[in-house]
Amino acid sequence: MQANNHNDQSDKSPVVQLTFKDRCALIQLCNKPVNALSQQVRSELLDAIKRATENADCHAIIITSDLALFSAGADISEFSTGNLSPMLPEVLNTIENCPKPVIAAVNGSAFGGGLELALACHYRISFAKNKVGLPEVHLGILPGAGGTQRLPRLLDTQSALDMIVSGAPTPVSAINSVFDKTLDSAQEVVKAAFDFIDEAISKGPRPTRAVSLSMNEEKAALFSQYAEGVEQKAKGFFAPLKCVEAVKAAYENNFEGGLKREAELFMACMETPQARAQQHFFFAERAASHLADIDKALETRDVKSVAIIGAGTMGGGIAMNFANVGIPVKLLELKPEALDKGLGIIRKNYENSAKKGKLTAEQVEQRMSLLSGTTSYDDLADVDLVIEAVFEKMSVKKEVFSALDKVCKPGAILASNTSTLDINEIAQATSRPEDVIGLHFFSPANVMELLEIVRAEKTADDVIKTAMQLAKTIRKVGVLVGVCFGFVGNRMIEVYGREANRLMLEGASPEQVDRVITEFGLPMGPFTMGDMAGLDIGYFVRQSRQSFIQHDPSYCVVADELVEAGRVGLKAGKGVYLYENGSRKPIPDPQVMEIAKRKAQELGIEQREISDQEILERCIYPLINEGAEILKEGIAQRASDIDVIYVYGYGFPVFRGGPMKYADEVGLEHILARMTHYQNKLGDYGQHWFEASSLLRELVETNKDFSSLN
Ligand code: 3HC
Ligand code: NAI
Numbered sequence: 001m002q003a004n005n006h007n008d009q010s011d012k013s014p015v016v017q018l019t020f021k022d023r024c025a026l027i028q029l030c031n032k033p034v035n036a037l038s039q040q041v042r043s044e045l046l047d048a049i050k051r052a053t054e055n056a057d058c059h060a061i062i063i064t065s066d067l068a069l070f071s072a073g074a075d076i077s078e079f080s081t082g083n084l085s086p087m088l089p090e091v092l093n094t095i096e097n098c099p100k101p102v103i104a105a106v107n108g109s110a111f112g113g114g115l116e117l118a119l120a121c122h123y124r125i126s127f128a129k130n131k132v133g134l135p136e137v138h139l140g141i142l143p144g145a146g147g148t149q150r151l152p153r154l155l156d157t158q159s160a161l162d163m164i165v166s167g168a169p170t171p172v173s174a175i176n177s178v179f180d181k182t183l184d185s186a187q188e189v190v191k192a193a194f195d196f197i198d199e200a201i202s203k204g205p206r207p208t209r210a211v212s213l214s215m216n217e218e219k220a221a222l223f224s225q226y227a228e229g230v231e232q233k234a235k236g237f238f239a240p241l242k243c244v245e246a247v248k249a250a251y252e253n254n255f256e257g258g259l260k261r262e263a264e265l266f267m268a269c270m271e272t273p274q275a276r277a278q279q280h281f282f283f284a285e286r287a288a289s290h291l292a293d294i295d296k297a298l299e300t301r302d303v304k305s306v307a308i309i310g311a312g313t314m315g316g317g318i319a320m321n322f323a324n325v326g327i328p329v330k331l332l333e334l335k336p337e338a339l340d341k342g343l344g345i346i347r348k349n350y351e352n353s354a355k356k357g358k359l360t361a362e363q364v365e366q367r368m369s370l371l372s373g374t375t376s377y378d379d380l381a382d383v384d385l386v387i388e389a390v391f392e393k394m395s396v397k398k399e400v401f402s403a404l405d406k407v408c409k410p411g412a413i414l415a416s417n418t419s420t421l422d423i424n425e426i427a428q429a430t431s432r433p434e435d436v437i438g439l440h441f442f443s444p445a446n447v448m449e450l451l452e453i454v455r456a457e458k459t460a461d462d463v464i465k466t467a468m469q470l471a472k473t474i475r476k477v478g479v480l481v482g483v484c485f486g487f488v489g490n491r492m493i494e495v496y497g498r499e500a501n502r503l504m505l506e507g508a509s510p511e512q513v514d515r516v517i518t519e520f521g522l523p524m525g526p527f528t529m530g531d532m533a534g535l536d537i538g539y540f541v542r543q544s545r546q547s548f549i550q551h552d553p554s555y556c557v558v559a560d561e562l563v564e565a566g567r568v569g570l571k572a573g574k575g576v577y578l579y580e581n582g583s584r585k586p587i588p589d590p591q592v593m594e595i596a597k598r599k600a601q602e603l604g605i606e607q608r609e610i611s612d613q614e615i616l617e618r619c620i621y622p623l624i625n626e627g628a629e630i631l632k633e634g635i636a637q638r639a640s641d642i643d644v645i646y647v648y649g650y651g652f653p654v655f656r657g658g659p660m661k662y663a664d665e666v667g668l669e670h671i672l673a674r675m676t677h678y679q680n681k682l683g684d685y686g687q688h689w690f691e692a693s694s695l696l697r698e699l700v701e702t703n704k705d706f707s708s709l710n
Pocket of ligand 2: 338
């Protein structure tokens with residue numbers, strides 16, 4: 001786990017500064033990078049409060065930050081190290097019980113324990129646009145340092161519940177009752193706190209706990225209605241309902257009783273697999289942006305203008321990402337009609353967003369004005385980055401890259417959005433393979449947050465670093481991967497899709513498979529996903545990969561027959577499922593099971609009743625096994641990167657942490673045992689497809705798990 005852990009005994013530079021000034025103690029937190037409230041911060045803070053309390057010349061205390069942020073809350077990396085005294089609730093109780101008035105000068109964002117610290121002070125000063133919040137729920141826990149008890153004492157019940165259950169950052173201007181003064185800018189906050197001293201001294205300490213709360217019928221109804229809504233929305237998560245329970249406890253108990261209940265619920269959350277998964281994912285997301293073998297000091301290239309080759313489904317969506325952040329884009333097509341069509345679709349997408357109130361008419365025009373079309377490569381001479389999104393055919397890709405090589409300026413980055421082709425081979429079509437990289441967007445490219453950044457053999461480090469930074473600029477989550485068929489995401493999903501199709505031949509219905517997968521937590525099952533993406537996509541991939549699948553006569557045979565009969569999915573109104581009158585609601589079609597039955601007979605596969613457990617294991621375990629192969633080959637930098645790809649690219653439930661974290665949680669020994677079981681049970685099919693990865697075996701033999709590879 002990488003983290004902002006400053007508990008290292010060798011790192012003894014102070015992280016809390018105390019100065020006495022104008023009858024007042026100024027306590028500044030300075031624990032870079034985010035003022036996480038580590039053990040060192042907590043003990044120095046406690047010590048500073050003690051010294052300020054004992055100093056007879058000091059009549060008030062201001063707590064603020066020396067960084068741009070007030071505090072990001074508890075040090076999450078300490079969660080796995082057990083209790084480290086002094087604990088945050090104890091420090092905050094000491095602050096609240098301080099006999100001298102304590103003012104929180106919240107001069108930057110305050111999250112989790114950071115906001116709880118401010119809530120425990122007697123007065124709070126901030127600025128209107130500042131963002132504060134209690135995001136603990138995203139870590140599978142709840143605010144455990146009095147947040148669920150103090151916030152409802154300063155804010156109406158509904159808003160307190162919303163903040164705690166959603167974990168969303170909230171502007172200070174939206175929760176005025178929590179603050180005593182709200183300034184216009186961060187720079188004014190500390191001065192305003194000093195100006196406030198006289199008032200604070202004359203009023204004296206004002207502990208939040210002194211506000212009394214009580215339950216009544218109306219509130220009880222609010223809580224039960226709120227809990228019902230949360231139960232519906234947050235399936236699979238443990239913490240959201242516990243958040244509601246903890247806030248409710250504030251109304252059912254006195255302050256001490258409420259705190260006790262909060263602590264119990266906090267511990268209950270902390271011990272769940274969901275909390276482990278969500279905390280793993282917090283660090284996984286951040287680790288993904290770290291490039292293990294690239295010099296941190298390396299300069300990136302400027303990307304101020306972009307060209308996209310191909311204004312089709314992907315090209316149009318990719319172009320929108322850049323226009324959305326103010327970067328001009330040239331779209332190149334071979335024919336003007338194709339350009340008009342592509343630009344027309346982009347306009348329609350923006351106008352739809354405007355209809356939903358997400359954009360103003362002015363913003364639509366401003367974004368469209370950043371997009372221009374061309375049919376001539378000469379117009380691309382000055383662009384900083386080109387992204388190719390033409391047909392998935394090597395010969396066409398090579399033609400495009402060779403044309404780009406001739407016109408693009410030196411240093412321009414040449415990227416391909418290919419989903420399956422070898423980027424090393426594409427790079428060879430140019431005289432500058434070091435400038436060539438894969439930028440694999442997911443469909444719809446203007447919506448999906450994942451971006452696989454594909455490092456080819458010769459890609460220069462600064463090109464990779466630039467791509468990683470660019471992902472942030474266009475609000476994507478960039479993950480570095482290597483070249484192989486399908487890269488990380490699609491290579492693993494192929495295994496999962498194959499297994500779902502085989503299960504259908506063995507007697508499971510598409511709706512049973514889809515139900516098992518959605519109950520596991522994915523937003524849709526493999527058959528619904530296939531219909532949405534278009535069954536023809538997989539069909540064409542299979543056509544080009546005969547050598548990979550020819551030993552298996554059962555490989556996706558039902559899907560092949562459906563495509564050949566024109567049932568290509570949602571866009572045709574029929575695929576594995578039927579879709580009536582343009583609706584996206586899948587309707588099971590008994591005919592498909594008939595096809596499966598016939599094919600099974602032809603292939604000598606005995607149909608049987610298949611348990612939900614078998615479906616889950618057979619779809620998910622081979623996918624994990626493929627992840628292990630990917631790690632062994634060095635296609636992914638770390639196991640947690642695969643988790644990030646799966647959560648952002650495929651909707652793998654974050655409460656399971658991603659497939660590799662899920663595997664660690666289930667136990668690799670169990671996964672290996674089940675792979676071996678199916679290998680032996682499923683004849684030739686099992687022998688081939690259920691061969692366990694040597695990395696999986698090695699980890700089991702050495703008693704390690706995937707997290708040991710991060
Ligand atoms: N604990 C430990 N490390 C933290 C941390 C925290 N609370 N918050 C951030 N970090 C680390 C990150 O892992 C990252 O480390 P890295 O550079 O080694 O990858 C570094 O600080 C910088 O973080 P970001 O890259 O996320 O920086 P940004 O500027 O993009 O974002 C932020 C800043 C909005 C504060 C974001 O870091 C964030 O959301 N942090 C977590 C906030 C949170 O969840 N707080 C609740 C903590 S739990 C708690 O308080 C329990 C209490 O109720 C008892
Ligand atoms: P598409 O068929 O919708 O669009 C391709 C566009 O490229 C068409 O508008 C076509 O006129 C244009 N084109 C073809 N040859 C050209 C050339 N030589 N010069 C200029 N323009 C040319 O295809 P789609 O779906 O957008 O796919 C494009 C690429 O993106 C493919 O490599 C595909 O594998 C990849 N991809 C597709 C995803 C998807 O879900 N559709 C997801 C991720 C990647």
